Structures are given as structure tokens and as C-alpha cells.
Amino acid sequence: MSAPLIDFDEVIANFDPVLGLEVHVELGTASKMFCGCATEFGAEPNTQVCPTCLGLPGSLPVVNGTAVESAIRIGLALNCSIASWCRFARKNYFYPDMPKNFQTSQYDEPICFEGYLDVDVETDEGTRTFRVEIERAHMEEDTGKSLHVGGSTGRIHGADFSLVDYNRAGIPLIEIVTKPLEGAGKYAPEVAKAYVGALRDLLRGLGVSDVKMEQGSLRCDVNLSLRTSPDAPLGTRTETKNVNSLRSVERAIRYEMQRQAALLTDGTAIIQETRHWHEDTGVTTSGRVKSDAEDYRYFPEPDLVPVAPSAEWIEQLRSQLPEPPAERSKRLREEWGISEKEMQSVINAGALDLVLATIAEGADPAASRKWWLGELARRANDEGVELESLAITAKQVADLEGLVQSGRLNDKLARQVIDGVLAGEGEPAAVADSRGLQIVSDDSALLEAITAAIEADPDAAQKIRDGKVAATGALVGSVMKATKGQADAARVRELVLQELGQ
Amino acid sequence: MSDLIHASAVELAAQIANKTVSAIEVTQAHLDRIAEVDGRVNAFLHVDADGALEQARAVDHAVASGQALSPLAGVPLALKDVLTQTGVPTTAGSKILEGWRPPYDATVVERLRDAGVVILGKTNMDEFAMGSSTENSAYGPTHNPWDLERIPGGSSGGSAAAVSAYEAPLAIGTDTGGSIRQPAAVTGIVGAKPTYGAVSRYGLVAFSSSLDQAGPFARTVVDTALLHSVIAGHDPRDSTSIKEPVPDVVGAAKSADVSNMRIGVVRELSGEGYQPGVQARFDEAVELLRAQGAEIVEISCPSFTYALGAYYLIAPSECSSNLARFDAMRFGLRTDDNGELSAEDVMRHTRAAGFGPEVKRRIILGTYALSSGYYDAYYGQAQKVRTLITRDFEAAWASVDVLISPTTPTEPFRIGERVNDPVAMYKADLCTLPSSLYGGPAISVPIGLGDENLPVGLQVMAPVMADDQVYRVAGAVEKALAQQWGGLLLDQAVAL
Numbered sequence: 001m002s003a004p005l006i007d008f009d010e011v012i013a014n015f016d017p018v019l020g021l022e023v024h025v026e027l028g029t030a031s032k033m034f035c036g037c038a039t040e041f042g043a044e045p046n047t048q049v050c051p052t053c054l055g056l057p058g059s060l061p062v063v064n065g066t067a068v069e070s071a072i073r074i075g076l077a078l079n080c081s082i083a084s085w086c087r088f089a090r091k092n093y094f095y096p097d098m099p100k101n102f103q104t105s106q107y108d109e110p111i112c113f114e115g116y117l118d119v120d121v122e123t124d125e126g127t128r129t130f131r132v133e134i135e136r137a138h139m140e141e142d143t144g145k146s147l148h149v150g151g152s153t154g155r156i157h158g159a160d161f162s163l164v165d166y167n168r169a170g171i172p173l174i175e176i177v178t179k180p181l182e183g184a185g186k187y188a189p190e191v192a193k194a195y196v197g198a199l200r201d202l203l204r205g206l207g208v209s210d211v212k213m214e215q216g217s218l219r220c221d222v223n224l225s226l227r228t229s230p231d232a233p234l235g236t237r238t239e240t241k242n243v244n245s246l247r248s249v250e251r252a253i254r255y256e257m258q259r260q261a262a263l264l265t266d267g268t269a270i271i272q273e274t275r276h277w278h279e280d281t282g283v284t285t286s287g288r289v290k291s292d293a294e295d296y297r298y299f300p301e302p303d304l305v306p307v308a309p310s311a312e313w314i315e316q317l318r319s320q321l322p323e324p325p326a327e328r329s330k331r332l333r334e335e336w337g338i339s340e341k342e343m344q345s346v347i348n349a350g351a352l353d354l355v356l357a358t359i360a361e362g363a364d365p366a367a368s369r370k371w372w373l374g375e376l377a378r379r380a381n382d383e384g385v386e387l388e389s390l391a392i393t394a395k396q397v398a399d400l401e402g403l404v405q406s407g408r409l410n411d412k413l414a415r416q417v418i419d420g421v422l423a424g425e426g427e428p429a430a431v432a433d434s435r436g437l438q439i440v441s442d443d444s445a446l447l448e449a450i451t452a453a454i455e456a457d458p459d460a461a462q463k464i465r466d467g468k469v470a471a472t473g474a475l476v477g478s479v480m481k482a483t484k485g486q487a488d489a490a491r492v493r494e495l496v497l498q499e500l501g502q
Numbered sequence: 503m504s505d506l507i508h509a510s511a512v513e514l515a516a517q518i519a520n521k522t523v524s525a526i527e528v529t530q531a532h533l534d535r536i537a538e539v540d541g542r543v544n545a546f547l548h549v550d551a552d553g554a555l556e557q558a559r560a561v562d563h564a565v566a567s568g569q570a571l572s573p574l575a576g577v578p579l580a581l582k583d584v585l586t587q588t589g590v591p592t593t594a595g596s597k598i599l600e601g602w603r604p605p606y607d608a609t610v611v612e613r614l615r616d617a618g619v620v621i622l623g624k625t626n627m628d629e630f631a632m633g634s635s636t637e638n639s640a641y642g643p644t645h646n647p648w649d650l651e652r653i654p655g656g657s658s659g660g661s662a663a664a665v666s667a668y669e670a671p672l673a674i675g676t677d678t679g680g681s682i683r684q685p686a687a688v689t690g691i692v693g694a695k696p697t698y699g700a701v702s703r704y705g706l707v708a709f710s711s712s713l714d715q716a717g718p719f720a721r722t723v724v725d726t727a728l729l730h731s732v733i734a735g736h737d738p739r740d741s742t743s744i745k746e747p748v749p750d751v752v753g754a755a756k757s758a759d760v761s762n763m764r765i766g767v768v769r770e771l772s773g774e775g776y777q778p779g780v781q782a783r784f785d786e787a788v789e790l791l792r793a794q795g796a797e798i799v800e801i802s803c804p805s806f807t808y809a810l811g812a813y814y815l816i817a818p819s820e821c822s823s824n825l826a827r828f829d830a831m832r833f834g835l836r837t838d839d840n841g842e843l844s845a846e847d848v849m850r851h852t853r854a855a856g857f858g859p860e861v862k863r864r865i866i867l868g869t870y871a872l873s874s875g876y877y878d879a880y881y882g883q884a885q886k887v888r889t890l891i892t893r894d895f896e897a898a899w900a901s902v903d904v905l906i907s908p909t910t911p912t913e914p915f916r917i918g919e920r921v922n923d924p925v926a927m928y929k930a931d932l933c934t935l936p937s938s939l940y941g942g943p944a945i946s947v948p949i950g951l952g953d954e955n956l957p958v959g960l961q962v963m964a965p966v967m968a969d970d971q972v973y974r975v976a977g978a979v980e981k982a983l984a985q986q987w988g989g990l991l992l993d994q995a996v997a998l
Contacts, residue, residue: 056832057592062740092826101829302712305741
């Protein structure tokens with residue numbers, strides 16, 4: 001059941017949105033945050049567990065040094081200060097998939113604090129840079145994963161029974177929390193999407209996580225409140241969870257703005273609560289009511305010693321950071337000779353890394369952009385998945401472009417090859433072979449088809465003989481049809497005109 | 503056979519090594535003793551006869567094949583039921599863990615195995631080590647072998663009673679606020695709390711993580727030191743484990759030389775509330791040390807007065823979090839899982855049924871102390887007191903090598919006497935709490951009998967990682983008193 005909404009333009013006319021984003025990133029370390037268990041995604045349930053990540057009596061945590069290093073690198077890339085001394089803290093609450101019934105996290109001593117990330121968004125007045133301020137980035141451990149069986153909602157309430165997989169329990173997480181993001185107005189949804197996208201690219205560039213939103217290695221919670229004007233006090237916020245794609249970030253915020261505005265317009269108070277985003281229906285629904293009084297009884301984790309990275313180590317990590325995304329984008333824009341807006345569309349589509357990889361595999365920049373932003377973006381959109389999740393690799397796209405360049409395929413045939421690759425039929429060349437896709441370049445075969453077409457449509461042929469070149473289209477079309485699209489249309493046109501004395 | 507149960511660990515190890523007796527015979531003698539007396543003492547919750555004999559057999563094989571042996575190879579030991587041992591029931595004295603068999607060994611257990619020490623079984627304790635009398639065990643109280651109507655101290659009362667009842671020459675206990683030293687004192691044996699971080703806590707079912715420390719019990723100071731040296735040492739699985747080498751506690755215990763040592767008597771740990779017999783034995787021990795060449799100085803440690811209050815905020819706070827994992831989900835008791843109740847309700851019912859009243863009291867205390875709005879006033883303030891206590895110790899180390907006090911203010915009380923008065927019960931740890939909060943080593947060594955003809959102990963406290971110093975002083979006291987008594991204090995107990 002969806003809530004009453006009001007029109008987005010009307011929301012903007014009457015309210016000012018304030019956003020806060022909490023992003024959880026699963027680090028790609030080989031072992032868990034506090035034990036030596038493997039972190040591989042998709043393993044048999046409860047096979048990557050030990051006394052520590054199961055919270056068995058007597059077990060103890062030991063900090064994963066690589067996770068600390070990744071946290072610091074993320075902080076540096078986000079322009080944060082790095083704590084010279086900080087501690088872990090226990091966040092106490094009961095939940096069946098949390099083995100110790102406390103989460104080992106950080107509280108008032110995060111390892112990274114006070115940073116920012118600049119993102120570019122297309123506005124009515126051109127590209128505008130928004131600075132998203134980072135409050136903190138801290139280390140913590142993931143919980144297990146519950147599967148609620150039976151009942152209608154897939155939630156714990158009403159389920160017949162629940163299964164818990166503890167493979168995920170103890171996977172290292174970095175939680176990156178923004179300061180309240182104000183002043184984005186109607187661009188708030190786009191700014192949020194651009195931020196999460198930029199963050200994802202940055203994390204991927206650092207090589208600290210595979211940042212796959214649909215596998216949950218990058219998860220986003222959106223805090224949103226509305227106020228009547230930028231000077232008014234902050235309104236009551238909701239926290240929307242389960243926002244697991246870039247598209248959803250934008251949609252969920254847009255929806256939540258419209259929902260809250262409808263309530264406020266109606267004089268109804270916003271309830272401070274957790275809400276769940278439903279990608280399929282495009283709505284948020286109420287979860288548990290969250291009050292400021294929720295008391296996690298944080299205290300310093302006595303089983304761990306403080307983390308105290310030396311200044312030398314921090315500087316060493318800083319010196320080894322990859323090129324910052326903004327600088328990289330400027331450099332690439334110049335190399336490729338494209339506009340800021342064109343570059344922005346590559347980034348916003350989440351295609352930059354894919355395009356770069358395709359170029360690295362031998363395709364030229366323009367063709368790489370064309371495939372990823374055109375045909376492949378369409379396929380991803382149709383399937384409702386992120387571009388990077390399509391079952392085609394950068395190498396395959398580069399190979400496909402190679403087949404076009406060599407004259408074996410035209411764009412139409414190439415699209416059929418994409419069908420085959422996505423369907424798992426193999427590499428582009430193999431798909432072209434097995435599907436018999438090949439531009440017909442043999443003029444005698446084409447002439448045969450042209451003769452047949454002329455015989456079939458004497459009227460059109462006569463018009464061309466009479467100089468009405470525009471009629472060529474009909475004959476070219478029937479030749480293309482007869483050759484199942486495998487002819488080079490330009491060559492067919494040449495031959496038709498030649499045959500009819502033009 | 504009775505010689506075997508009265509022998510020291512040093513003597514047993516020597517006889518096993520030179521094949522005068524087999525490890526199997528030694529183990530069997532102790533199993534027989536347990537069968538004979540433990541019905542009255544209730545020191546053991548679980549006797550692992552098969553496992554013990556198997557370990558003993560392995561030692562005998564090693565002896566036969568001429569392998570090098572550790573100094574305690576083949577010596578039997580009683581293990582407090584708060585340390586995990588693969589496949590052997592581990593309850594921590596609680597109903598909530600009844601039937602749980604851990605899938606892994608505690609580091610202490612691993613080290614004992616590696617040293618060829620034979621683990622006889624698991625000993626009774628106050629539930630989750632919370633208590634000073636072993637009356638808080640879900641499996642009935644342990645009785646003091648000196649007087650079966652009396653408490654054996656706690657929380658490691660089972661381990662202490664096992665050693666003083668000659669059911670084992672060695673035992674492992676854990677000490678959070680005095681749980682090794684106080685039972686050692688009231689059962690007339692030796693017990694040491696090593697420096698915090700000296701012995702790995704991996705596999706120790708946590709009560710209060712920043713205070714818990716496993717340590718040795720034995721009837722002599724040298725035996726205690728030998729066991730200490732077996733279990734101590736760095737463990738990468740415990741982040742709070744100390745990397746520096748273990749001090750030579752065995753050498754110090756053997757030297758027993760206090761000449762030229764400066765010994766501080768803590769002014770705040772005497773006077774009102776201290777039984778006259780306890781005070782008298784303590785004063786005599788001070789004179790004994792002076793007579794052996796030690797310089798005696800009175801030291802004031804004003805913050806020690808606040809140790810009890812600080813401890814009963816810090817320990818319950820940590821316990822409220824540590825004990826959250828007992829939720830019926832993955833191990834242990836599960837109550838009322840009837841298909842009707844939700845997971846949360848099953849958790850609630852299980853925790854209500856599985857925890858005893860003292861554990862619940864401390865969980866509630868700790869939950870309160872950590873609550874937002876109270877944290878600064880309680881937990882935060884207690885941490886400040888902890889810092890002040892540490893400063894008192896550090897100031898003392900400027901003028902003395904060790905500090906001494908009675909181990910307990912009184913002789914062991916009667917079973918049932920203090921169960922309805924938690925604060926009176928808590929006061930049994932008055933003298934032992936300061937060094938727990940500080941983290942330094944401390945030992946209790948017998949110094950005689952009090953007004954009620956029951957054992958009195960002397961506590962020796964030393965700087966962090968100066969564990970050898972406590973053994974040096976305890977060794978000197980033991981040596982001097984052995985000359986007076988013609989043996990150990992325990993020889994004066996009425997035989998069971």
C-alpha cells in the first residue's frame with residue numbers, strides 16, 4: 001500500500017530537504033575484522049565461522065591490520081583527519097543474527113573524521129559542484145544474515161522460522177557518515193546519487209572493496225527530513241534502509257520527500273522511524289520506530305587495545321593513494337576531448353571504470369563510451385540492474401568493437417552478438433560464428449538480391465531510374481531484409497543506384 | 503597411595519620422570535581420592551577420568567621413550583569450569599551453559615596439555631565467577647575442607663577446595679577481584695593472580711574482560727610458581743596479552759630471599775572490619791619478614807578505600823555486555839521454544855531461567871551504569887577511581903618493592919551466612935580489589951590460623967610484570983613458617 005504523495009515540484013516549492021547519508025562498505029580483506037575466517041561471498045552458509053565470529057564463550061577478537069590500513073586510506077581519500085589514537089567500542093543491543101549481542105564498532109573516537117567529497121551535478125544552470133561533508137568514517141564488524149521463512153513479508157514478524165548465516169558475521173565494515181547535507185534543494189536526490197556513485201568509484205579506485213551494491217558490499221541508509229525553509233529548524237527525520245542501487249538512492253529520496261511533504265502538508269507529524277525501500281514497488285514502508293532514547297550503552301571494548309597509527313605510516317599511505325577521482329576525470333576529459341557534461345553522464349551512469357577498462361582492452365574512447373552509455377545502458381535499464389552487473393566484460397566489449405572495426409559486423413549485427421554474449425553463448429567472435437552473423441561483402445551475392453528486389457518492386461525501380469533517389473530506401477530495405485541484415489547498407493545503396501543507372 | 507596425594511607437584515614430577523611411579527598411578531590415586539571425598543566437598547562439577555588417564559598414559563609413553571619432559575609432566579590438575587576444553591562440559595557454574603561442550607581449547611588448556619599436565623576435571627565456581635563463596639554456583643556450594651560448614655571462598659572455590667582436600671596438587675583458577683587469592687587464603691593454600699595480560703584470556707568465559715586473569719593454585723609456593731610459568735606467556739589470540747617475557751617466578755620462589763627488600767604495609771587495609779585473629783597473624787608475618795632482613799615501611803594508599811565501589815561498577819558494566827551472548831541461539835540452554843514464542847521471547851525466557859540471582863543483579867547494575875545519562879556518573883567515574891588507584895600503586899613503587907596486606911578481612915564464614923547480604927559478601931574482596939583494578943600481580947600465602955582456627959592468608963602485591971617479587975616474598979614467608987610448624991599449614995587441618 002503506498003502512501004499519499006504530492007508532486008515533486010510542489011515539495012520543492014514548500015519545503016527544503018536536509019539529507020544525511022550513511023554508507024556501509026564491506027572491505028575486501030581476505031579475512032574477517034576480528035578473526036582469521038575467510039570472507040568469500042556466496043559460500044555455503046555457516047562454513048566461514050570460528051569461535052570468535054560465532055561469539056562462543058571465551059573467544060576473543062584480534063584486529064585485522066589490513067582493515068585498519070584500508071580504513072585509513074579511505075579516510076585520506078575522503079580528505080579526513082586520521083586519529084592518532086582511537087578505540088573500538090561495544091554497541092549493545094540484542095538481535096538474533098548478532099552473535100555477541102553487541103557489535104564491535106567505534107563510537108566517539110572514529111579512526112577518520114572531518115572530511116569531504118566534491119560531486120558534480122547537472123543543474124538548470126549547468127554543472128554545479130556540491131561539497132558533501134564527511135563527519136566520520138569508522139571501523140566495525142558486519143552482523144550475520146537472517147532468512148525468515150514463511151509468513152508474507154519476509155520479515156521476522158510472522159515468519160514460521162528463521163535461519164541465520166554467520167558467514168557474514170565479522171566481515172569488516174567501514175561506515176561513512178556525512179554531515180547533514182543542506183542547500184541542495186530540488187537537486188537533493190541527484191546529489192545523493194552522485195555522492196554514492198563518486199564514493200563507489202573512489203573505493204573501487206582504492207581497491208579496498210568490490211563495492212557491489214546488489215551483493216550488499218556497499219549499502220546505503222538515507223536520513224531525510226524536510227523543513228519549511230532553510231532558516232527553519234530541522235524537521236523530524238526518517239532513516240530509509242535497503243537502498244541498494246544508485247538508481248534507488250535517487251528514487252528513494254524523491255519518494256520520501258514526496259511522502260513526508262504530503263504528511264506535513266496535511267498537518268500530520270513525521271514519525272522518527274526506520275523505513276525500508278522497496279526497489280520493485282518504488283515505495284518505502286515503515287520499519288521499527290526509532291527514538292533518540294534508543295540506548296546502545298556504548299563503552300570502550302576492553303578486549304581490544306587502542307589503534308594508534310603512526311604519523312609516518314599515515315603519510316606513507318597518503319603518498320601511495322591513487323589519483324583523486326576529480327583530477328582523474330579532468331585529465332580524461334581532456335584526453336578524450338569531451339565536454340564536462342558528457343563526462344558527467346559517463347560518471348553518473350557508473351560507466352567510467354568500465355569505459356576505461358574497455359579502452360585498456362584496445363577499443364577507442366569514443367566507441368567504448370558509445371557501447372556502455374548506449375546499447376549496454378539500455379540493456380541494464382531493461383533488466384533493472386547496474387551496468388557493471390551485466391554479463392559482459394570490458395574485454396568482450398572491446399572485442400566486439402574490434403569486429404565492427406574490421407568490417408565483419410555492423411552495429412545491428414553487433415547488437416545481436418551482445419544478445420548472445422549476455423545469454424552466455426560465449427565470446428563475441430564465437431557468438432558471431434555460431435549465429436552466422438557476418439556482413440555480406442560479396443558484391444555478386446548482393447547483386448543477386450538487388451535484382452530480385454528490383455523485380456519484386458518495379459515501381460520503385462522506375463522512380464529511381466527517373467531520378468527520385470529517395471526511393472532507394474525501399475529497395476535497400478528489402479535487400480537488407482533478404483540478407484537478414486548482414487549486408488553493409490551503404491554498399492547496397494551504391495549498388496542499387498549503379499544498377500539503375502544513377 | 504596416600505603418599506601420592508600428599509606429595510607436592512615437584513615431588514610427583516620427579517618420581518614420574520625417574521619412573522618410581524607412573525603418571526597413570528598418580529592420576530588414578532587422585533581419581534580415587536576424588537571418589538572418596540568429593541561427595542562431601544563438591545569441588546568438581548565434572549570428572550574427566552578417561553581423558554585424564556589418556557593424558558597420563560601419553561606422559562608414561564614419553565617417559566618410557568626417553569623424551570624430554572616438562573617440569574610438571576604427569577602431575578594432575580583441577581581446572582576451573584570457566585576455561586574451555588574441547589569436548590569437555592564447560593558450564594561456568596551456570597544453568598545457561600549446561601550441556602555445552604566447547605569446540606576449542608583455551609590457550610591455558612593448550613599450554614597445560616603441551617606441558618604434560620593431566621587435567622582431572624572441571625571445578626565448581628560461583629556462576630560466571632561472580633561471588634566470593636562458591637554459593638552462587640547453579641550446581642550447589644563447595645565446602646571448605648577445613649570445616650565443611652564453611653565456604654571455601656570464591657569464585658574459584660572448587661579449585662581451592664580440590665587442592666586443600668588433596669584431590670589435586672595443582673589447580674587453575676581465575677581472579678577478577680580476588681577470586682584466586684581469597685579462596686587460597688581461606689583454604690590454607692597458595693594462589694596467585696598474575697599480572698593482567700600475563701596469561702592469555704583466550705578460552706576464558708568472560709566476566710569482566712579488563713580484570714579477568716587466570717592463575718595457579720598449589721600447596722607450596724614453588725609448585726604455584728611452576729604452574730604459573732607453564733600457563734603464562736604471550737598469545738597472539740588475546741589482544742591484551744603482554745609480549746614481554748615472563749619473569750623468573752620459579753627462581754624467585756626458590757630463592758625466597760627478602761633481605762634488602764623494601765616491603766610496604768598498606769595502612770588502609772587494616773583496622774575496623776578486620777578480625778583480630780587475621781590482624782594478629784598479619785602482624786606476625788610482618789615481623790617474620792623484618793627478621794629476614796626486609797625493610798618494613800607503612801604506606802598510605804588513600805584511593806584503595808574506593809576500590810569496592812569502582813569495582814562494582816566496572817565489573818558489572820563489562821559483564822552486562824559479556825553475558826549478552828547467552829541468548830539460546832547458538833549454544834547452551836534454550837527454554838520454552840515451543841513454536842509459539844518469538845526468538846526474542848525465547849531469549850527472554852532462557853535468560854530468566856538460566857541465570858541465577860547474583861548474575862542477574864550484576865547484569866542489571868551494569869546495564870544501569872552504562873545507560874546514557876548515567877554513564878559519566880557511574881562507569882566514567884569508576885574509571886577515574888581506577889586511575890587514582892593505579893597512581894597510588896605507582897607512588898608506592900617509588901619507595902617499596904612490594905605491598906602487603908591480609909588477603910581477606912575475616913576467616914571463612916559459614917555457608918548461608920551472607921547470601922542475603924550482597925554487600926557483606928562483596929567485602930570479602932576488600933583487600934584484593936585494588937591490585938585487580940591496577941592490573942599488577944598478587945599472591946596469597948598461608949600465615950596461620952585465626953580466632954576460629956581457620957586459615958588466614960597474607961597478600962603480596964607487586965608492580966606490573968614484577969610477578970617474581972610476589973613469589974620471592976611468599977617463598978620467604980612459607981620457608982620461615984615451615985620451620986615453625988614443621989611443615990605446611992594444611993598439615994594442621996583435620997583429615998577428611
